[in-house]
Amino acid sequence: MNYKIMAASLLLSAGCSVASAKTNSLRFNPDSFTRQTLTMPDGTQINYKAYEGMYYVTNVEDSTYQTLNIYVPEKLADIPKVPILLRTYVGGYAASTAKSPSPSDATGRALEEGYVVCIPGSRGSNSTIVRNGKTIYTGMAPNGLLDLKAAVRYLRYNDDLIPGESELIFTDGTSAGGAMSSLLGATGNGREYDKYLKKMGAADVRDDVFAAICYCPITDLNHADMEYEWLYGCTNTGVRALNAAQIKISEELAAECPSYINSLGLKDKNGIPLTAENYKEYLKGFLIESAHRALQEGCEISDTIGFAFYQDKSGPMGGGPANGRRGAMRPGNGGRPPVGDGRQAPSFGPGNTPRFNKTSDFVTGLDLDRYLAYVASVTPLKTPPAFDQMGVLIDTPSPENNVFGNEKGEAANFTDFSLRHRLNNGKAKLDREMVSRVDMMNPMNYIGTDKSTVASNWYIRHGAKDRDTSFLVPVNLATKLMNSGKNVDFALPWNRPHSGDYNLDDLFNWIAETLNK
Structure with missing residues (x-):
């Protein structure tokens, strides 16, 4: 008898059993639920099954956040395939727990429409665990995005058990959550994320989604500072009232923006190339359209x-x-x-x-x-730099500086511009690891490429008086998607500040139309 072959066979068998056990731990239990009721603003009561506290990875690092909840209305929509609304409550790139449906946002409306709702938690800039007596920060980029991708994989892996169609996942988020929704929509099956998801013990299935709903997405972070100053620099000596040092930084950042705009290769709906010279006229068209609809209403x-x-x-x-x-x-x-x-x-x-x-x-x-x-x-503008602010004119890190920090909780710069100013070194550049992390957190790097499977359908809203990021950020995102042949519904709603899940009739009419295409 060949004992070496037998031993190898036993080890292989044991290894398969462990792998199988880990995989099976991600299986959804359709019998483990409680019955709950949600009362809508008009008094309508919605009865649903609540499946809560399920882990979407096998190697759980932070049990506080790496769970998801699924809510199934007792009366599913009378349509061939019921969609799943995946709502993230990420804000300020901080951690978010898995929450319950709300009667005042899209989750409650989705249940009322007879759709399945999934609300995952995810790690963020403020999530920590204690390991060997030391506090470890767990949410540095791209961990929050990886958690949400793992949640998508959980839904697809359990498609045969979870009511709803995993090929019809609509993601939804606001602000940093809107950025996460845009990333889920743009980075589906992106190869750069695979090694991280495998290490986490995410299900080995696809993570692309059908549609992305993005309210005021705080994204394109490595260009957001220059876009902010290029747009709002006209107010520096007026209502913004910057001091001399701030104006200098603003002008330096603004000077870097035209080359970025030109590099995007964007075109308007008539196929005319957009450049720094005609871009503001293009932006004005969206704002004029917003005002005109307001007049009609x-x-x-x-x-x-x-x-x-x-x-x-x-x-x-x-x-x-x-x-x-x-x-x-x-x-x-x-x-x-x-x-x-x-x-x-x-x-x-x-x-x-x-x-x-x-x-x-x-x-x-x-x-x-x-x-x-x-x-x-209406709302005071951010001072320059608006996002990568740490060490430029003030030492205080922004939420974005924190999310690009490390396990020790040390914040970090994520643009060459701010790093050069903080170190007072005109030649300083981000290291390769940081460049990679920043790239993985920017949907603009994936749209129109073969690096990922980009969602076919997009609903993007950014308020016409929302100054939390430059109008260029959502306009560039929507335009690049349109140029790539995607179905995009984009608007700058009139007089709307930084907010999300509003005009739900518009949103759910769009969802219905998208499902019928």
């Missing part, structure tokens, strides 16, 4: 914040067209006549806030600098 917009209007009340006003031409809505142009077609703005007195006719009035132009000053007057 009966909102009042002051003429003091930069918009120019045409208003028809049985004749031209303030230098309008001599023939009294009405502001007819033109098909195919989003309900708005093109800017620059000869119509001029009426002349209103300072501070006057006129009421507009929904069917005949429209916006004809925008003084962008004036509008940005208005945004800055």
